[in-house]
Amino acid sequence: MARLIVHVPATAKRGEVIEIRTLAGHSMETGFRRTQLGELVPRDILTGFSCRYNGVEVFRADLHPAVAANPLISFSTVATESGTLEFAWSGDNGFTASHTATITVV
């Protein structure tokens, strides 16, 4: 299980724009590096990320080998209602990871 760190404010005012920062522990092996014996290290990266706010997708991203290891993704959304934010990562070799955070909108 990958280590996931997600920063979401616990409470927000209705209509406030909140910043969300996510970090996923992953080596993001590019597939361009070689071992000392000259063999290519096979590619193993995260390719997709999405954020759903109470089931509605608010942000989605495609990642490529040029994203650094342990990819940080920062974006924002409008705090519309109390509920849960679901974060999902997908990657090579069938990698999936998910995380949920709750937010209270006052």
Added chain:
Amino acid sequence: MKKTRRQFLILACGALATGAHAQLPPNIAALRRAALEAAVRKVTGGAEPRRGRVKLDVPPLIDNGNSVPIAVTVESPMTAGDHVRAIHVFTEKNPQPNVINAWLGPRAGRAAIATRARIADTGTVIALAQMSDGSFWSDHVDVVVTLSACLEDGLI
């Protein structure tokens, strides 16, 4: 025949140089530029992006290309009728030009994303934003990289 130290060094350097060149196609700069243009065209569908509205924030001098903070901000009211649909980031000298493609919408509230990228060599970083009316806006920054990412691949 006994070789002097000078002759040996010249031979050794020559062998190293040919070895390094053998790995790289001779027109790699043109190939990379064509790959970048193809990647941008795939996103825009041939439309010409205009300069402005997009602000790409990358340090101009990068000590370590393996992890470069990149932030893209787009001027937009982010309403249902006028918002940023997608933000794309490309680099010029990487083996593959794409860095990240992000899709947002009016619910983002603010068109701003940030991530960390690998940048292989001194060159241009391009940010492209697609608006809800279908227009494309872009910004580019020329960066200098001292320690390259993917160094062992042998770049230009």
